[in-house]
Amino acid sequence: MSAAVLAKVRPEGELTDDLLRGVLAPPRWTVAALAVTFAGTLGLFAAIAYTVTTGIGVWGNNVPNVWAFGITNFVWWIGIGHAGTFISAFLLLLEQKWRSSINRFAEAMTLFAVAQAGLFPLLHMGRPWFFYWLMPYPATMDMWPQFRSPLTWDVVAVATYLLVSLLFWYLGLVPDLATLRDRAPTLRRRRVYAVFALGWSGSAAAWRRWRIGYGLLAGLATPLVVSVHSIVASDFATANLPGWHATVFPPYFVAGAILSGFAMVVTLLVPVRRLYRLEHVVTGRHLDNIAKMLLLTSWIVLYSYAAETYAAWRSDDPFERYVYLEARPLGAFAPLYWTTIACNCVAPQLLWSRRARTSPWLLFALSLAVQAGMWTERYMLVVSSQSRDFLPSSWRTFTPTVVDLALLGGTISFFAFLFLLFLRYVPLVPIAEMKHLQHELARERDG
Amino acid sequence: MVEMVETLETVAAEFTTPDAVVLAARRVRALGYGRVEAYTPFPLEELDEALARPRPRLPLLVFLAGGGGATLALAIQWWTNAWDYPLDVGGRPHASWPTYVPIVFETAVLCAAAVAFAAVLLGSRLPRLHDEVFDLPGFERSTIDRFWLRIEDVARDEEPALRAALAGAVGLHGLGGAS
Secondary structure (H helix, E strand, O other), X not given: OHHHHOOXXXXXXXXXXXXXXXXXXXXXXXXXXXXXXXXXXXXXXXXXXXXXXXXXXXXXXXXXXXXXXXXXXXXXXXXXXXXXXXXXXXXXXXXXXXXXXXXXXXXXXXXXXXXXXXXXXHHHOOOHHHHHHHOOOOOOOOOOOXXXXXXXXXXXXXXXXXXXHHHHHHHHHHHHHHHHHXXXXXXXXXXXXXXHHOOOOOEHHHHHHHHHHHHHHHHHHHHHHHHHXXXXXXXXXXXXOOOOOOOOHHHHHHHHHHHHHHHHHHHHHHHHHHHOOOOOOOOHHHHHHHHHHHHHHHHHHHHHHHHHHHHXXXXXXHHHHHXXXXXXXXXXXXXXXXXXXXXXXXXXXXXXXXXXXXXXXXXXXXXXXXXXXXXXXXXXXXXXXXXOOOOHHHOOOOOOOHHHHHHHXXXXXXXXXXXHHHHHHOOOOOHHHHHHHHHHHHHHHHO | OOOOOOOEEEEEEEXXXXXXXXXXXXXXXXXXXXXXXXXXXXXXXXXXXXXXXXXXXXXXXXXXXXXXXXXXXXXHHHHXXXXXXXXXXXXXXXXXXXHHHHHHHHHHHHHHHHHHHHHHHHHOOOOOOOOHHHHOOOHHHHHOOOEEEEEEEEEHHHHHHHHHHOOXXXXXXXEEOOO
């Protein structure tokens, strides 16, 4: 069973060289890919500059649609981050051996996704340079933030999530940076890695502290993930709009987040595993496990859809009923609604078949469908409730502008750019952990 | 081989397998050496008991940091929203503690995580620019596939016994005088 987590056992030196190949001898396509995604990133910064210098009016937002693309993208990106922490932290606590080869990859994904997510609320303020007004600091205005609002919870939650993810990722990285320091071919690169490796010597005392600290960070990150998306759900659930305040929201958001996050893991893992020839480290067993998680979270999401619709139907509230039973499934939002159902609930049912679960490119296609579905779900949720609220006289349809689309596309580019940088400069499979895994498996084998 | 500088010196030995270094560590400890340290490319739980290390106090520190963060967050929220600048929002109580819970939790996690991270590094005297073991020839393989053992306070006349305990090492080095 556990042998399938690692296809073959090799001497440590050979394993090190193999896992460092992507960094020390990067594939030729990386430069081109970096250039393309960097161009997209410049596009993002152009859109940001235009938004900040001209004003939020360049987005399609207008009363009553005050939250549209910005919040949709924020929720979508932060959700994507969740599977990374989940794989890394939760599976570490459960001592799942299949986590070892993909955890760093997943954590990097988290970090970069949360960075994209953070851009949207910042820009949404209109005057992002005053973001510190959200912090309780003794201001000359003699005012304090209002902590009874989920929007202030969000500030703390997202900032905490980003920082804790960064610390967790970096702590796991330090021993491998030391390996790179000792292995890099040129003096200049050795020096750069040496600075980031912080003088790690791999002493037994340091390893012991590292293991305890890493375990504690995992233990802290696990409830953190659940709390962050629950707080994001509270942004909606404490409002009064029809279609926004079902009590199932927090767990429903968390499940949706993990679903979209696992989809992003597959989207990145399938091509990277192929391009970096890592099939022996990231085996069919990994894909199978991730696919099962996709199927499970897809069912939780399906249950949540059903639960909120049922609650709306039983509420006898005409506004709730209208949004859930007419506007979304039959009205102007029907295309989005049925796309969401098809991508998030119907398509993952393929994963009941083992053949589907271990077929990389089918999983890849499915993961793209799920990510699209999770995006349309958030968009539908954000926009439909605002554009169809209590008074038909205030109904308006939201249309995204070019700037809206440029920000969404730009963040996807920026995310890809950061991810490629990560692949280029850092070993994407944790080397020390793989050696540890080999050692443990050998120990189990020899009794 | 070992050069004599003073009566006490430090010896380092290099091994090729994790089992060899664990065995040597046990033997050296049995000889009564107290200041023994191993250097390995990946964490070896067996070394912790072989070297008889005390439990780090890290979990307690992290717990205290979490508690401190939670208390601070609760105090800030209560003082700002209920005492210094009470704001009537729909007639709700000013000191509505349930609304403080999310930020209390997040701040606790943030402080605990920051302290955990800092304690791992500072507890191991990191970050540092240099360590005397880095000067050992071939030590750079300790992060790849070699396992080192360092024994401090070795007297000259104990050398034969120590050599026997370190049988199986592919290299022995003296690091010079007492540290």
